[in-house]
Amino acid sequence: MGFFDRLSNGWNITMSSFKVLRANKQLIVFPVLSGAALVLIMASFGLAILAAFGFDVEFLESEFFGAESSGSMVLNYGLIFCFYVVNYFVITFFNMALIHCARLYFHGEEVTVSAGLRFSLSRIGVIFSWALFAATVGTILRAIQENTGIVGKIITGLIGIVWSIATFFVVPVIAYENCGPIDAFRRSAQLMREKWGESLGSRIGFGVVNLLAFILLAVVVVALGATVHWALGVAIAVMGAFSIMIVMSAAETIFIAAVYHNVTGTPVEHFNQQLIDGLFEPKN
Template identity: 60%
Template sequence: MSFFDRLSNGWRITQNSFSILKKNKQLIIFPILSSISLILVIGIFVLGILASAGWDVELIQTENEVLNYLMLFVFYFVNYFIVVFFNMALIHCSKLYFNGEEATVSAGLKFSMSRIGTIVSWALFAATVGTILKVIQENSGIIGKFITGLIGIVWGVTTFFVVPVIAYENHGPISAFKRSAQLMKEKWGESLASTFSLGLIQTLVLLVLAVPVVLIAMYINLYVAVFIAIVAGFLSFAVFSAAETLFISSVYHNITGKLEDHFDQQLVDSLFEKK
């Protein structure tokens, strides 16, 4: 299958993801809640650091590397926990929709709460990996930074199916990582057509939104333009984040043979063609 055929299939599956989101607009609340939670966490971290320095930026201590890395680990942990918690809720809602059941926000949140122990375990594992990579990256030369960068990319690819795996399969963090990598090896192949499609669409949308924002900044008011840009960017991120998570859920259920409608098995197999 050619590269452009893969792009075509990725585009079709992406369209289906947006179609599902259009029929279940309430699902966009999950990435919105995730984003708000992350903003609050970052704010708490920043305020905590400033408070420890007596609200004087110049007094912020950075010499204690152990403390810095410990804080980084905590930040990674909270970040992973929040993202996985709300993504799992969204994935469960998509499963309810595929099964012909009512997909509600409360049902998604309730399911994530029922898997809270698993989410914590994965967040600890992922935060540990992230912190170790950061330590290596900051204490190595150019080659080391390049290698850790590649490892980070591989990590992102191999954990593609982790959220649905820990949601519906009885795996610990390490076995969930291996299971996700196995699914990728079986179905992903060389093409990231869907990711490319989503990225391309989002870029085009942002470019289109940039035109009126620039005009408003030039001819009306700069602060109004900034406000509109922030709101539009936030909503755009939420929509595309939800569509990407729906894509992951749909392909996972298709691969595991638990999805009969909405996505054609042959189409998915051709997109994630094994090499």
């Protein structure tokens, strides 16, 4: 399959994802809740650390984050690990809820936010296990990156890319295949090896939509800032950027749900089967 065929397929699959989202606008709630939860949890986390040291920022920086402190490295990476755990847990929890709602829609069942949240709560143990596993990997890569030269940074960067590809299907796998974190990673990587095509055409589609949306937002912001007031332009820029990010996040998660159900043999009514088959086809 040629590049332009994949470009066309990616665009059509992207549009199909947005079609599902338009039919289920309540799914936007999940990325909103995910972002809000991360902000609140990390703000509380930071406040608790400051309170523990009497809000003495200078002491905290000098004693625990100074380059020469032997204890600073342990605390530093401990905090990074905790951040990763929270980050992976929150994102996986709400992505799983969204993926389950997409599955309900694909099967012609009623889609509700509460149904998605209940499903994620029923899988909270494996979500936490995955968060611990992913946070461990992330912390190790961060430590290697920060304590090696340019070659180490390049290697960890490449490992990070491989990790993101190998974990593409992790959320639906831990949702529906009763796998622990290591088995889920292996299963996700296996699915990608079996169905990996020459390129992920959908990334082009989502990239084009994202670029066009931000260009349109920039035009509106500049126009309002120049003709009305700069403060209005800033407000519209913040709200517009946030809206674009949550819509794109929801649509991409719907895409993952659709492709997962396709590659595991479950028909997906609202997606063109040939397009998805062409997106993930075995390598020669």
